[in-house]
Amino acid sequence: MTHKVLIMRCDTYDPDRIAGIVKEGMEELGVRPTGRILLKPNVVIAHPELFPHAFTRKEFLDGVITATKERARDPEEIAVGERSGIIIPTRFCFKNAGYPEVIRKHRVKTYYFDEYPHVPVSLKKQEALRRRVFIPKPLSRTDYLINLPKFKAHPWCRLTLSLKNYIGIQDDRHRLVDHNLFLEQKIADLQEVIQPSFVAIDGIVAGQKMMLTPTPFPLGAIVMGTNSCAVDTVGCHMVHVDPKDLIHLRLTSERGFGPMDLDEIEVSGDFPLEEVQKKTEGFQFCMERIDDYFREGSNLRCTVGSFPEKHSSDYCWGGCPGALQEAMHIYRAYLPDVDKRMKKIHFVVGKVEGPLPLDPDEKVIFAGDCTSWEGEIGGEHVKIESSYKTVGEVDEGKTRSNDMLLKTFRALFHAFRNRASRYLHAKGCTLSVADNVHYLSAVGKIPNVTLDPKLMIPLNIYYWQMRIHRFLHRFMR
Numbered sequence: 400m401t402h403k404v405l406i407m408r409c410d411t412y413d414p415d416r417i418a419g420i421v422k423e424g425m426e427e428l429g430v431r432p433t434g435r436i437l438l439k440p441n442v443v444i445a446h447p448e449l450f451p452h453a454f455t456r457k458e459f460l461d462g463v464i465t466a467t468k469e470r471a472r473d474p475e476e477i478a479v480g481e482r483s484g485i486i487i488p489t490r491f492c493f494k495n496a497g498y499p500e501v502i503r504k505h506r507v508k509t510y511y512f513d514e515y516p517h518v519p520v521s522l523k524k525q526e527a528l529r530r531r532v533f534i535p536k537p538l539s540r541t542d543y544l545i546n547l548p549k550f551k552a553h554p555w556c557r558l559t560l561s562l563k564n565y566i567g568i569q570d571d572r573h574r575l576v577d578h579n580l581f582l583e584q585k586i587a588d589l590q591e592v593i594q595p596s597f598v599a600i601d602g603i604v605a606g607q608k609m610m611l612t613p614t615p616f617p618l619g620a621i622v623m624g625t626n627s628c629a630v631d632t633v634g635c636h637m638v639h640v641d642p643k644d645l646i647h648l649r650l651t652s653e654r655g656f657g658p659m660d661l662d663e664i665e666v667s668g669d670f671p672l673e674e675v676q677k678k679t680e681g682f683q684f685c686m687e688r689i690d691d692y693f694r695e696g697s698n699l700r701c702t703v704g705s706f707p708e709k710h711s712s713d714y715c716w717g718g719c720p721g722a723l724q725e726a727m728h729i730y731r732a733y734l735p736d737v738d739k740r741m742k743k744i745h746f747v748v749g750k751v752e753g754p755l756p757l758d759p760d761e762k763v764i765f766a767g768d769c770t771s772w773e774g775e776i777g778g779e780h781v782k783i784e785s786s787y788k789t790v791g792e793v794d795e796g797k798t799r800s801n802d803m804l805l806k807t808f809r810a811l812f813h814a815f816r817n818r819a820s821r822y823l824h825a826k827g828c829t830l831s832v833a834d835n836v837h838y839l840s841a842v843g844k845i846p847n848v849t850l851d852p853k854l855m856i857p858l859n860i861y862y863w864q865m866r867i868h869r870f871l872h873r874f875m876r
């Protein structure tokens with residue numbers, strides 16, 4: 400079977416133009432949404448000043464809803480559903496992304512996945528990491544999924560397109576399970592839950608380097624298809640990535656969900672692939688290890704050891720190191736001089752042996768459950784022990800709460816208790832971006848971005864709204 404993928408020109412966020420292009424694409428691909436239709440954008444985080452390029456734009460959503468309404472046959476429901484990044488209430492990010500006005504205009508339903516119960520879904524594929532995963536109830540009832548990713552580079556996975564956008568279907572409690580050395584396998588597992596019937600990628604302005612704070616790249620393209628693997632394969636070629644290097648694509652394709660070879664894909668549309676490739680010659684990625692990345696010009700230094708799983712013993716791409724990198728980029732957006740302004744921190748992750756090269760005024764954050772080290776710090780004997788749990792030892796049905804207030808309190812209290820010490824061990828697998836934000840502020844003595852009144856007041860208002868709705872939805876059938 401040959402899958403068709405369209406690359407269409409679009410250099411402006413004009414909802415009418417986007418609607419016309421997407422409708423044309425739907426016609427060419429024979430797409431006819433029906434039943435309970437769910438549109439899943441990428442709103443991992445959104446803020447007009449701090450994170451302007453991290454999410455699927457509202458004009459894009461607007462255009463796709465218009466096209467969906469025009470092409471739908473007997474729709475029972477049209478809804479928009481998503482779970483933003485760890486601990487941030489999704490309704491807060493939707494507000495920052497400008498979604499409520501689009502949703503009101505089209506009179507479609509909203510499912511903030513963090514406000515709904517999650518239900519288990521069994522996985523049948525032999526290669527699956529787990530035998531079940533948890534997904535929000537509204538997704539389990541979906542007949543027709545429309546996936547609307549943002550075209551972005553990703554510092555842990557290289558690229559985030561259609562497949563990676565599935566990380567946003569799980570709430571915090573389940574999202575962090577296997578979000579570590581097994582992130583790529585986790586993404587492949589999630590594909591078994593439901594496949595999108597239509598994919599449209601917002602590549603009008605693509606994101607380079609980071610996932611939360613990407614630098615904009617005017618790609619001027621909308622990519623459409625009906626198979627995630629095919630769409631992601633074309634997406635890889637658009638920015639000179641070998642699809643084999645997008646590990647979750649390779650794993651998903653090997654499990655039979657679609658192709659990763661251009662010979663099996665008909666690439667069409669009005670924006671030829673060769674022309675796109677010419678345009679993206681300077682497209683930037685950031686797949687750098689933190690011990691290289693924070694080497695010069697920063698009061699943050701990193702020591703990276705070895706990791707407990709054979710398939711990735713030299714680095715943990717899906718966990719603590721990448722979360723630190725994202726947290727530092729959030730601070731750089733908020734406090735441009737953060738690298739110099741923060742007190743000296745040495746971030747240690749993994750199994751490290753031998754003395755640490757510490758300055759007398761440097762504090763140490765031992766990060767993550769898998770981290771271990773033994774030695775002297777300021778004349779004190781220190782022993783950090785690993786408490787890493789293998790996949791089989793982590794029960795996905797008995798996960799820890801990742802509640803925003805609880806997590807904030809836990810991290811800040813832990814840092815406060817250790818304020819007089821030269822070191823602390825911040826546990827978690829993974830230590831999330833939010834955890835890193837809190838520890839960097841407390842240990843590095845810099846203002847905590849999440850406690851800035853401009854952010855904290857609305858964030859807390861939306862947090863309590865989320866809690867109330869989550870409580871009410873417990874009683875939904």
Ligand code: SF4
Nearest residue numbers: 715718767768769828
């Ligand atoms: S503790 Fe952190 S670095 Fe270690 S395996 Fe878990 S996520 Fe990776």
